[in-house]
Amino acid sequence: MKLISTLFAGLLSASLMASAFAGDVKAGATVSQGCVMCHGQNGITTLPGIPSLAGQSEIYLSSQIKQFRDGKRHNETMNVIAKPMSDADIDNVAAWFAQFEITLKNP
Numbered sequence: 001m002k003l004i005s006t007l008f009a010g011l012l013s014a015s016l017m018a019s020a021f022a023g024d025v026k027a028g029a030t031v032s033q034g035c036v037m038c039h040g041q042n043g044i045t046t047l048p049g050i051p052s053l054a055g056q057s058e059i060y061l062s063s064q065i066k067q068f069r070d071g072k073r074h075n076e077t078m079n080v081i082a083k084p085m086s087d088a089d090i091d092n093v094a095a096w097f098a099q100f101e102i103t104l105k106n107p
Helices: 002-020 025-034 058-069 076-082 088-100
Strands: none
Touching: 025 088, 058 088, 076 088
16 A cells, blocks of 8 residues: 555656646747757757757756756856746746757767
8 A cells, every 4th residue: 555655646746747847839939039049949059068958858957047047057148048037938948948859879
């Protein structure tokens, strides 16, 4: 019985966590237009030192952008860009970039 309760609690918390970060991909496409200059079209950058965002976890992207917005993470450009973003804007742009699938190949 304890095992079933533990499994149920884990599944419930995972489902709540997923819905808490379920941004609107369509709205994220609009918000992401401010990102493409550095991070590239669809989140694939060609600039050295700038990370690609495509295929990153939605939870990770949302967390990192919120840290830039809140001043917990420092980058001169990102702090300015993220500052006016709402939680919904951040979740939406995170959903936009997270939707892309990245395939890795051996060279």
